[in-house]
Amino acid sequence: MPAVSKGDGMRGLAVFISDIRNCKSKEAEIKRINKELANIRSKFKGDKALDGYSKKKYVCKLLFIFLLGHDIDFGHMEAVNLLSSNKYTEKQIGYLFISVLVNSNSELIRLINNAIKNDLASRNPTFMNLALHCIANVGSREMAEAFAADVPRILVAGDTMDSVKQSAALCLLRLNRTSPDLVPMGEWTSRVVHLLNDQHLGVVTAATSLITTLAQKNPDDFKTSVSLAVARLSRIVTSVSIDLQDYTYYFVPAPWLSVKLLRLLQCYPPPEDAAIRSRLTECLEAILNKAQEPPKSKKVQHSNAKNAVLFEAISLIIHHDSEPTLLVRACNQLGQFLQHRETNLRYLALESMCMLASSEFSHEAVKTHMETVISALKTERDVSVRQRAVDLLYAMCDRSNAQQIVAEMLNYLETADYSIREEIVLKVAILAEKYAVDYSWYVDTILNLIRIAGDYVSEEVWYRVIQIVINRDDVQGYAAKTVFEALQAPACHENLLKVGGYILGEFGNLIAGDPRSSPLVQFNLLHSKFHLCSVPTRALLLSTYIKFINLFPEIKGTIQEVLRSDSQIRNSDVELQQRAVEYLRLSCVASTDILATVLEEMPPFPERESSILAKLKKKKGPGALPDVEEVRKEKNTSVNGGVEPLGASATPPSSTDLLSLSSPTSLTPASTSSTAASLLVDVFSENHVPAAPGAPLGPVADDNFSRWASSVVSLCNVRKPLGGNCESPPAHKLSPRRFVCKNNGVLFENQLLQIGLKSEFRQNLGRMYVFYGNKTSTQFLNFSPSVICQDALKTHILLQRGTALCVRGAQLQQVLNIECVSEFVEAPILNIQFRYGGMLQNIAVKLPITLNKFFQPTEMTSQDFFQRWKQLSAPQQEVQKIFKAKHSMDPEVTKAKIIGFGVALLDRVDPNPSNFVGAGVIHTKMTQVGCLLRLEPNTQAQMYRLTLRTSRDTVSQRLCELLSDQF
C-alpha cells in the first residue's frame, strides 16, 4: 500500500492544477493564475470566517502558484492563523507555507514565535517536531533569540521522545550555525556528549552532527566525545549487517552514522590514549579491508554506501597524517578507483589523491599513478573529472616529473575546455618556473604556452617570464634567440610580441652578431607587427626602439625616421605621441654616455612572491589550493632569484623606479620630475601594497612595469641634478613601521646610498646586519657610521671593514649586537657621515629596533590562555584600541603580521574563528613581561579592535601603538 493516499487530496486544488496544465499558452496560464489569486484574495478578505479546510486549500494553492514562479504577497496571516489550529494537517500546511515563503526578515516572526512556543510546550511530539522544523528551516536571529534556551532543554530532557530529540539536535545545530553568539554553552554540553551512547541510531547521528560543529569551536569542551565516537564506530564496523537492522543500507551497517563519526574524529588530533588509538587504527584498517572484499550486492547503492564510508575514513587518515602504512594503503585503494568504470568514483579518487599528494608519507605513492592520471586527462569525457585530473597533476608534480607533467598539460591545453584554460595556463607557468633546472626549457615552455593559448595568458605570466630572464644572466642570450625565432611566425600572439619586444630591447645585442638577426633585421621584424598591435603594446615597442638606439647606434637614423613620422609623432593617442616626441628628443640631444646611463640594462628584480601564484590563489580563493604549504616552500626553491634577499649581491639599484610608473597620464612633461621622485618611494613603501590589485599576500608591483618604458624619460629628469653633483640628493626614508613585523628589508635609500637590514633576535639579545650599498660610480670618502642609543638598549658595532666604498654595486657590511636592558620606546639612531663629490653627507636614520623584537612566542591551550587573561584584568594592564583598517583585511596577511610581530598565534582559542589571539613573553635583561593579545576584525565596518594585556602598563601601551599601526 502506498504510504501517501492519493485519493483524498483537496479537490479544489486538483482542479486548479489541472486547469493550469491544460492551459495552451503562457498568457492563458497567467490569466488563470491571476483569476485564482483574485479569488483567494477575496476569500481571505471576505466577511465570512473561513473554516480550516478552506484556508488549508487556499494556502496550498498559493504554494503551487509560488512554485510556478509567481510572487506571493499575501496569505501570510492566514498561514500564521493555521499554526494555532489544533488540527495536525492545518498546522502542518501553515508551517510549510511559513518555512517556504516567510523570510527571516518578516515582521510576522513574533506571531510565529508565539505559535512555536505553544507547540514546543505542548508535549505532543508531532507538534513539537513541526515547531522544531520551522525553527531550523527559518533559522533567523529572532528565532535564535527566542528559542536558544528552550531547544537545548528539550534535547537533554530525559522524557523527550527519540524523534523529538533528533529534531532538537539538528535544530540546535542550525541555530548554532546562524547565530553562534546566541547559543550559550551550558551544563547541557556535557550531557549532549552522552547522546553518542543513545540506543536510537537516528538520535546518535543527529547528535554527532551537532557535536562535530560544537567541537570545531570549543574542542576542549567535547574532548570526551573522542573515546565514545571510537567505541561507537568500532561497534558499527565490526557488526554483522543484521545487527543494526533498519540502519543497514544495502548491507552496509549504518553508513551515514559511520561517516559522521569519522568526521567528528577529524576535529581532533590522533587520540593520545594508546588503547583508543589502536582501536581506531583497527577500525580504519577494517574499513580499508572491506573495500577489498567482493561486494555483497550488485546494486549501485551498496557500493556507493561502502565507498562513502571508505572515503571518509581516508579523509581521517589524511587528516591524522601519522600512519604511513595507512596512508599508502589509502593511496593504493584510490589508485584502483582511478580506473573504475563509475565516473563518480574516478572523480572522488582524483580529488582525494590531491590531498594525499601533499603528505610527505604518501607523495611518492601518489606519483606512481601519474600515467593513469595523464590518460584520464586525455580520455575522460567529463570536464569535471578532467579538471580534477589537472589539479592532481599539479599537486603531484615535483622535480623528477615536472618536464613530463608540464608537457602533458601543454598538450592538453590545445584541446582543453575554455572554462579551465586560464587556470591551466597559470599552473603550467608556475610548475615550469618552480621546477626549472634548465632555463632554456623554461623559456621554451612559456613561449609555447603563449603560442598555444595566448588569449588565456594573463599579464602576470609574461611579466614573470621577463623577471626571470632579467635575473638570470645565463638564459638571456637563449631567450633573445628564441623569441626572435618565435616572432618570425607570420601570425603571433600579441603577448608574444610584448615578451619579444621587451627581451630584444634588453638583450637584442646578444644575437646581433649573427647576420640573420642583425640589428636592422630585428628592428624590421618588430616594426612589421607594430601596426597590428594594441596601444599598450605599441607603447612598449616604442620603448624597445629607444633601447635599440642605445644598443645599436648604427640604426639610430632608421629609428629616428620612424619616430619622426606623422603616425607616431602626431598619433592621436596621447601616450604614444608623448613617447614618440620624448624619445626622439632624447635620442637627438643626449650624448652617448647619457643615453647609455639612461637606457641601461634593467637591473635584476628583487625577490618576491611569484605574481602568478598570487593570481592562481586569488582565482581559487583562499585555502582552495591543495598545497598551501608548498607555497611557503616555494619561496625557497623558487628559481627566479638572481638576487639574494638583500645585500649579498648588487643592491636593488637606482633605476628601480623604472618599475613604478603607474599611470601614463601622470607623465605630462611638466609633472615628470616631481612624480619620478616620489615614485622611488612607492616601490617599496608598504602603503603601496594593498593598493596593488591582485596582491593578497605580498608586494607584487609587477603590473607597474608594463609602463616600463615611459619611465625612461622621467629618469632623465631625476638624473639631472646628479650630473651637477652640487646639491644633496633627496633622501627617501622608508617608514620604520614596516619593520615592526619583519626583520629584513631596505631601511633607507637615496640616490647615493642604500641601506639594507637583516636581523635576528633571541630573548633579550639581537644581532643586526647592516649593508651599505654605494649606488654611484665614485668612492665615498671617510665613510663612518655610528649608533646612538638610550640606556635601555646597548648596541655594539662588531665589525667594520674599510672606510671607503668604491664603485657602484660594492657594499659594506656591518654587524650590530644589541642587548635590551629594560623596556624602551625610542629606537636607536644610525648616523652616517661620508664625503661624496667634495660635499660632506650626513644621514641619520632610526634603526627599526622595537620592543616587540624581544618577544618569545608562547604556545598555550585555550584554558591556559583564558586563565591568564583573567589574571591580567587590572584596568591599567589592559590597553584597547579601536581603529580603522588602513590595508585590506585579508586574514592571511593579518596572521603573517601577528606572527611577524613575535607572538605565537593561537589557533582555536577564540570562540569566534575570525578573531586572532596571540601570546608571548618579552625578554629584557631586567625582567620578563608576559603578554596576551587579541585582535578582532570587523570586515563590514573595516575596523579592528585590538586588546593587549600585559603585566606592565607601559608595555601594553607601547605594544598596542606598534601593532595597531600595522593593519
Add this chain to the structure above:
Amino acid sequence: MIKAILIFNNHGKPRLIRFYQYFAEDMQQQIIRETFHLVSKRDDNVCNFLEGGSLIGGSDYKLIYRHYATLYFVFCVDSSESELGILDLIQVSTIYIFMTVFVETLDKCFENVCELDLIFHMDKVHYILQEVVMGGMVLETNMNEIVAQVELQNRMEKSEGGLSAAPARAVSAVKNMNLPEIPRNINIGDINIKVPNLSPF
C-alpha cells in the same frame, strides 16, 4: 549544508523548490534557471557532481544531481559543514547517497513515483522531504523510519478528515451544485480525477 533542493523536469519546469537559506523570490527563480541550464546540458553517463553555479555562495558550492526519467533532482550544497572551508568531497558522496534515499522514499510512498505525483501532491512531497531534511541538514536516513512517519501523518490526516472535512466538503458541494462550468470529468494526461455525481437534495 544543503542550501537548496530543486526538482524540475526535462523542460526546466520546477516541481519542488526548497531553499534553506533566504533568497529573494526573483533570485530563487534565477537560481533555478541557472541550475537547470548547467545540469540539463550534461550527458547522462557523466559524473553527478558539478561546480560552476555562480548564484549561490560562489566557488565553494557544488551541485549534486540525478536524472530520473523526466525529473532532475538537484541538491545545492556548500562547505559550511567542513572546518577547512573547502567543500568536502566526502560530503558530496554522502549527500549523493542520501539523495538516493530520498528518491527511494518517494518511490515507496507513492508506489512508483512519477512527475504527476509530484505535481498533484506537492504538499505531500514537502512533508516527506521534511521528514528527511531539516534546515538544510540531513535528519533521517533510515527509510523504514521515514515511511513510518509518513504513514503516521496519513493516519492523522484521515482521522481529522473524516471528522471535520466532510461537512465542509458537503457544503461546498451544495454551493457548486448548479454551476454548469464545473467539469464532471477532468482529463489530464494519464490520470483521471472523477468528480462524483452528486444527487440533488
